[in-house]
Structures are given as structure tokens and as C-alpha cells.
Amino acid sequence: MTDPLHYVCPHCHTTNRVARAQLGNAPDCGSCHQPLVTGKPVALDAASFAKHVGRSQVPVVVDFWAPWCGPCRSMAPAFEQAAAALAPEVQLAKLDTEAHPQAAAPYGIRSIPTMVVFRGGQEIGRISGAMGAGDIQRWVQSVI
Template sequence: MTESLHVVCPHCDTVNRIPQDRLRDQPTCGKCKQELFTGKPLELTSQRFPQHISRNDIPVLVDFWAPWCGPCLSMAPAYAQAAQQLEPEMRVAKLDTEAAQELAAGYSIRSIPTLALFKGGREIARQPGAMSASDIMAWARRHAGLT
């Protein structure tokens, strides 16, 4: 019997239980019926952040960014490209530090963009600075133990 994983819906934030061997079968949310993996970075807010970090059994990669940050904006297409490749192995998300200043301060985000990888509700790796799509994927997979 295959192990089931909890995956939080990117649309309605409902926790779904998915057999691990079915992650690549385009699973849908039991509540809202939308796809659990969109291949695009999920926009998180201060309110949604805790649910996605603590309730996903898959690793969660978060880009801490701001709309006025030149390096953040230049990395955005590479991050979106990485999301297409990393899902469903991990959830790929973005958090606007301008809109979520207290949350960013709570995680001691001192420079942006900063990538942080969460697993089991806790941060396991952090990387400041803009990166290419291939570097994002390699870094995230290495630190998540998916290589």
C-alpha cells in the first residue's frame, strides 16, 4: 500500500490526502474540484502562509520578494519556469514581503529575493539572491533530498 500525503489546495486552502504514487496523475481538490498542481508559483499571503507551510507533506519552496525589487522581477520568469518542473515534487510559492512585512521580519528576511525551503513545517534551507531556473531547481531538489 502506498503512503498518502497531505497536499494543501492552492485555490481554497483545503488539506487533501493523496496517495504518493498518484501525485503525477493531476489530482484535484476534494472540496473545490480544481487541480492541486498548476505548474505556477502560488501567491501566498500572511493568512495563507501558515496553512501551506505546516500542512503540506511535500516540501514548500517560497520566494520572498517585493514588487519594487529589480532582481526579484528579473528572477520571476525563471522562478515560474522552475515551478513547472518542480511540481508536484514540491509546492512552489511566492510571498510579497511588502504586503507581509511582519511575516518576513519573523523569518528574518534581510535581502530579497530570498528562497526558503520548508519541510514538515520548518525551514530547512535558505538562499538569498537571484538565480536561474536551472539553479533554482538544482538547489531546491538538493536541499529537499529529491536528487
């Protein structure tokens, strides 16, 4: 028997309890009935950032970025590819540091893009600089 884990919905940001074995079977959110596992990065704001990082029991990789940042924009397709490859075991998310500086400030983000891996609300890994999809996947798997 598998104990349920908390998985935060990428659409309505409600915390759901799902058996780990069921993550690969396209579970839906109990609140909004949208798919819980999308294989796409979740766009976060300050409130949803706190929910995903603090409540999710799967690792959450947050790309701290800004729209004016060329390397951030060039890495976006690779980050999307990595999100598809790492789902459902890892949720990838993006936080616009210009639009939501109060969410990024406690983490001392000095350069962007910076990716931070969170597990159980705690930072467990960090890397700065644009990366390709394969490099992102390898780095995340080495951290988790």
C-alpha cells in the same frame, strides 16, 4: 500501498489527503475541485502561508520578494519555470514581503529575493539573490 500525504490546494488552501503516487495523475481538490498540482507558483498571504508551510507534506519553496525589487521581478520567470519542472514533488510559492510583512518577519528576511525551503513546517534551506531556473532547480534538489 502508499500512505496518503497532505497537499495544500493552491486555489482554496484546503489541506487534501492524496497518495504520493497519485500526484502525477492530476488530482483535484476535494473542496474546490480545482487541480491540486498546477506547476505554477502559489501567491501567498499571511494565512495561506501558514497553511502551506505548516500543513503540506511536500517541500514548499517560498520566494520572499517585493514588487519594487528589480532582481525579484527579473527572477520571476525563472521561478515559474522551476515550479513547472519541480512539480508535483515540490510546491513553489511567492510571498510579497511588503504586502505581508508579518508573515515574513519571523524568518528574519534581510534581503530579497530570498528563497526558503520548508519541510514539515521547518526551514531546511535558504538562499538569497536572483537565480536562473536551472540554478533554482539544482539548489532545491540539493536541499530536499
